[in-house]
Amino acid sequence: MTYGMTIAALADPTRRLVLEALKAGPLHVGALAQTLPVSRPAVSQHLRVLSDAGLLTVRTEGTRRLYAIDPKGADDLRKYLDSMWDDALAAYTKAAQDKAAGKDRT
């Protein structure tokens, strides 16, 4: 049930901007905050949420802290979407078949 935290983390637009900024490669908090429309502490708080959700990895480098996207951070969410919409599609096609078989009135 960890995909719940993942979705909650991705639900915030500013956090998605953080991920966009990190798409190209790792950045430290200061550089990240300069590209974003919020203050540095706000960025820190968002990085906390994203890290807790397993979407980011951290690496301390001197006085800097480098954040990077965790490549397998969205796996659970993907699985959730797959299972959910697989079942939904199955029910959908089944309903269509039943309708066609039961009373095929044009």
Add this chain to the structure above:
Amino acid sequence: MTYGMTIAALADPTRRLVLEALKAGPLHVGALAQTLPVSRPAVSQHLRVLSDAGLLTVRTEGTRRLYAIDPKGADDLRKYLDSMWDDALAAYTKAAQDKAAGKDRT
């Protein structure tokens, strides 16, 4: 940018319960509300959000309204996750290669 609404819709636990209940097939609002821990108007409001996000389809049947999962409702979100994490993975492997090539200290 429509995946933003999709994520926002999926971010609420009650709305995910709605989707779980609709996985097996279409239901009307009353039946849906009985299975959920909130009132019927609350369910209506959630159905509104999910419909606006393109995750549900509606079909009026007499005085009932049947809601069902839209099989292609999560496509945009999937594409977003794919592109995001493809780029992230590319940056990740590239960084690993650069590090290995630049200074391959064991």
Add this chain to the structure above:
DNA sequence: ACTTACCGTAAGTCATGGCTTACGGATTCG
């Protein structure tokens, strides 16, 4: 050792949204 740079956390403010009760419109049946 002192100063500087970088960062996380605490405290407080304010907007967002999820829930409830109350109400009104639409459809079906006697």
Add this chain to the structure above:
DNA sequence: CGAATCCGTAAGCCATGACTTACGGTAAGT
């Protein structure tokens, strides 16, 4: 036509969370 059922919407309450400023702690440089 009148009664009953089903449902969406309005209004209001309250918790959550995103943001800011202020502060403290750690690492590097002189």
